[in-house]
Amino acid sequence: MHLWKEFTVFWNKNKLKKKLMVYFMVTIVLMSATSIFPFYTISVLMEQMSDTFEMNVKLNSLHKTLDQLHHVYEDYLTFRYSRSLDEYYKYYNQLKGETDSIRLDYSHTQNMLLMKDIKNMISTYLEETDAAVMARRGRAIDEYQLYYYESNKIFGYINEYIQRLNNSLFMQNTDRYLSVKSSVYLVETLNIGIIFSIVFLNIILMLWFTYKITKPISDLSKAADEITQGNYDVPPIKVDGDDEIGIMAEAFNRMTQSIREYVSEIKEKAELESMLKEQEMENLRIKNDLKEAELHALQAQMNPHFLFNTLNTGAQLAMLEGADRACTFIEHAAELFRYNIRNLDNPVTLGDEIKNIENYMHLLKERFADKVEFVLEKEQSILDVKMPSMILQPIIENAWIHGLGDVEYTGIIRVKAYQSGSFAEISIKDNGKGMSQEKIEEVLNGRSSSKGIAIKNILSRLKIFYNTTNIMAIHSERGHGTEVVLRIPLENR
Numbered sequence: 001m002h003l004w005k006e007f008t009v010f011w012n013k014n015k016l017k018k019k020l021m022v023y024f025m026v027t028i029v030l031m032s033a034t035s036i037f038p039f040y041t042i043s044v045l046m047e048q049m050s051d052t053f054e055m056n057v058k059l060n061s062l063h064k065t066l067d068q069l070h071h072v073y074e075d076y077l078t079f080r081y082s083r084s085l086d087e088y089y090k091y092y093n094q095l096k097g098e099t100d101s102i103r104l105d106y107s108h109t110q111n112m113l114l115m116k117d118i119k120n121m122i123s124t125y126l127e128e129t130d131a132a133v134m135a136r137r138g139r140a141i142d143e144y145q146l147y148y149y150e151s152n153k154i155f156g157y158i159n160e161y162i163q164r165l166n167n168s169l170f171m172q173n174t175d176r177y178l179s180v181k182s183s184v185y186l187v188e189t190l191n192i193g194i195i196f197s198i199v200f201l202n203i204i205l206m207l208w209f210t211y212k213i214t215k216p217i218s219d220l221s222k223a224a225d226e227i228t229q230g231n232y233d234v235p236p237i238k239v240d241g242d243d244e245i246g247i248m249a250e251a252f253n254r255m256t257q258s259i260r261e262y263v264s265e266i267k268e269k270a271e272l273e274s275m276l277k278e279q280e281m282e283n284l285r286i287k288n289d290l291k292e293a294e295l296h297a298l299q300a301q302m303n304p305h306f307l308f309n310t311l312n313t314g315a316q317l318a319m320l321e322g323a324d325r326a327c328t329f330i331e332h333a334a335e336l337f338r339y340n341i342r343n344l345d346n347p348v349t350l351g352d353e354i355k356n357i358e359n360y361m362h363l364l365k366e367r368f369a370d371k372v373e374f375v376l377e378k379e380q381s382i383l384d385v386k387m388p389s390m391i392l393q394p395i396i397e398n399a400w401i402h403g404l405g406d407v408e409y410t411g412i413i414r415v416k417a418y419q420s421g422s423f424a425e426i427s428i429k430d431n432g433k434g435m436s437q438e439k440i441e442e443v444l445n446g447r448s449s450s451k452g453i454a455i456k457n458i459l460s461r462l463k464i465f466y467n468t469t470n471i472m473a474i475h476s477e478r479g480h481g482t483e484v485v486l487r488i489p490l491e492n493r
Contacts, residue, residue: 027202055169058102063162065095066122070155073129077136077148088133096126108172114165118158125154216249227256313367335359347465350417350424350488351383353392357415360393364400372400373410378417382424385488388461395428395458395484403432403482422490429483434476444474462486 069091076084099122104112132147219237236256237249335356354376361374396413404411409431416427435443443455462471466489476482 026205053173055102055105056166056173058098059162059166059169062095062098062102062118062122063159065091065098066155066158066162069095069129070152073133073151074148077132077144080136085133088129092126092129095122099123108168111165111168111172114161114168118161118165121154121158121161125151125158128154220249220252223252223256227259233260346389347386348389349383350385350387350426353387353389354378354383354415354417356390357392357396360396361413370410372404373412375412375414377415379419382417382419382490385424385490387488388465391458391462391486392426392428395455398455399428399430399432399482399484403430403434405432407432419490420487424488424490426486426488427483428485429481431481434478434480434482436476436478440474440476444472 069088072084072087072091075081076088099119102115102119104115106112128147128151132144132151135144135147216237223235223237236253358376361372364372365374392415396415399413400411404413412431414427414429416429418425444459459472463469468489471487473485473487474482475485
């Protein structure tokens with residue numbers, strides 16, 4: 001019982017071994033059948049051949065015993081030797097036994113009748129010889145001669161009938177031999193066909209079984225080679241069955257999936273680190289831009305010439321017109337200076353920026369009188385929108401210096417702040433000499449800079465502050481002025 005349990009566990013666990021055992025058992029059975037079938041057919045044919053000549057052998061033995069009996073019978077009747085009498089009784093019993101052992105063949109009527117006649121004649125012959133021997137022992141000469149005559153005549157008939165039966169059996173056996181020979185040829189052909197069929201079937205089984213075993217192993221080998229070359233996107237290995245190869249393929253698929261997930265995780269981490277580094281570099285660049293903007297705002301925006309002219313104009317006004325106008329002028333200048341030197345990192349409102357450009361334009365109007373006009377339109381509902389400081393004044397300055405600086409007519413700078421959907425739009429438009437489309441592209445892409453704070457720095461600060469790229473548009477044509485439009489999201493109130 002214990003051995004049976006161990007065998008059952010082994011059979012259930014070692015399924016690949018089980019398949020191999022089944023295959024070899026099938027092969028052994030087929031080869032055994034190939035060997036047994038010819039042996040069986042040859043045995044049947046040999047039995048038929050033995051049956052064919054058995055009757056001839058028995059008849060020949062019967063004829064020989066009959067001759068020996070008749071010889072010792074005549075010898076005893078002639079010489080009355082006791083030895084001859086003993087041999088007579090020996091052959092007498094032997095002939096009787098051989099006669100009784102012969103079975104009649106009912107499949108052939110003529111032979112059956114001949115054999116039946118031979119048996120009857122032998123029985124009569126033995127009776128006659130026995131009577132002649134008894135008469136000879138009783139010295140009844142006339143009587144035993146009569147029995148001898150009858151027995152000798154019957155002996156001739158028996159030999160004749162045996163000869164006839166032998167001839168008939170010979171003809172019958174000839175036909176049977178030819179039939180057996182034909183059967184032997186058929187069996188040989190059939191055996192050859194069976195052998196070739198079994199060999200072919202074994203080859204098919206071998207190829208099929210080999211394919212079933214080696215195909216998954218070959219797929220596993222190719223997939224492993226792909227993985228070693230860095231290709232982790234190999235398809236899963238499909239194996240029909242739950243044997244050892246199937247378990248190994250399933251484990252390999254799980255391992256491949258784990259490797260893919262691990263590699264994907266590593267790539268994601270690498271990409272994240274790369275993005276962080278890029279963001280860090282961008283932050284550094286932004287800080288540099290801010291420092292540069294602040295430096296320009298503090299050092300380059302109000303150049304010494306502008307300050308000198310502004311103060312000189314204030315002094316002349318104070319001398320010519322009295323203290324009120326000079327005081328207003330100086331207050332606007334002070335507010336402008338104070339706004340310019342504030343920390344650029346702190347956000348302001350749109351109202352603060354507009355107030356700053358009003359101070360700036362007041363100073364320009366005082367300096368250049370009728371050479372410049374300033375028009376301002378603003379909606380009160382959007383003045384609380386947050387934005388970086390020092391954005392509008394540099395744009396106004398660029399419009400005055402680069403757009404209107406060389407014109408002979410009165411320059412007009414129009415500033416319009418209004419709500420458009422979910423945006424606050426600020427339009428700064430001049431009627432100056434304008435610029436080409438190529439120049440606009442250079443300005444927006446940061447390939448061109450102006451005096452004061454460069455437009456690229458303004459764009460950079462706006463993009464970072466509002467986290468969007470669609471923040472500024474420039475519309476201009478040669479001789480038709482320039483318009484700069486800022487789109488500020490209202491969510492930054």
